[in-house]
Amino acid sequence: MIVFGCDHGGVELKNFLLDRLRSKGLDVYDHGTHGKDSVDYPDYARSVCRSVVAGDADRGVLVCTSGIGMSIIANKFPGVRAALVQDLDGARSSREHNDANVLVLSGAKTDPLLAQQIIEVWLTTPFAGGRHQRRVDKITQTERDLGIRLAPETKKE
Secondary structure (H helix, E strand, C coil): CEEEEECCCCHHHHHHHHHHHHHCCCCEEECCCCCCCCCCHHHHHHHHHHHHHHCCCCEEEEEECCCHHHHHHHCCCCCCCEEECCCHHHHHHHHHCCCCCEEEEECCCCCHHHHHHHHHHHHHCCCCCCHHHHHHHHHHHHHHHCCCCCCCCCCCC
């Protein structure tokens, strides 16, 4: 399963991509947002990243106006390797070299047809392993060394 999340600046691109992936029969889930009213992107990034880290989803896709905010919050989650991608080479290398499990796109700067190509490359490119596995392992070890753990979800009052 591929989980999606966006803020108000990414809703149009997210909806376009969801339609394209669903038409290909892919299993996708939409964590929102669903409208153009202003929302806080960390809320949607949290939902997507928790699904990826918990193993409920194979990969995640986040979209906000620039992609920067979503990238920042997503990479706070241990086990998430989020990549802000702007072209096909970035899509390929983020998977092949970094085993990225969350794709981040800019809703304002990414043409929908390019975004469709980016996600297709990103979903079909395998992780190369080898010397790249050693580097990904060092990311994981750094998370452990820093004592970074996924905190349990707390209820809002």
